Amino acid sequence: MSLLKYAILGAAAVYGFKYATKKRETDGKSLVDDFKENAPDFINKAKEYGNKVKNDYTQTSDLY
Numbered sequence: 500m501s502l503l504k505y506a507i508l509g510a511a512a513v514y515g516f517k518y519a520t521k522k523r524e525t526d527g528k529s530l531v532d533d534f535k536e537n538a539p540d541f542i543n544k545a546k547e548y549g550n551k552v553k554n555d556y557t558q559t560s561d562l563y
Contacts, residue, residue, distance in 0.1 A: 519530045 522529050
């Protein structure tokens with residue numbers, strides 16, 4: 500049973516990798532390429548969210 504589980508997991512991983520790296524015919528880019536281009540935007544949004552949470556926490560903790 501465990502061998503079957505690992506075979507299915509391996510097949511799903513290979514399919515996912517092929518899907519993520521497959522180039523689209525319309526613009527010649529893949530999902531990985533899109534993620535690489537938008538990574539700095541994602542990082543900046545995460546930093547802004549972190550700062551917002553930190554500010555909210557300090558304001559709340561100052562009340563008590």
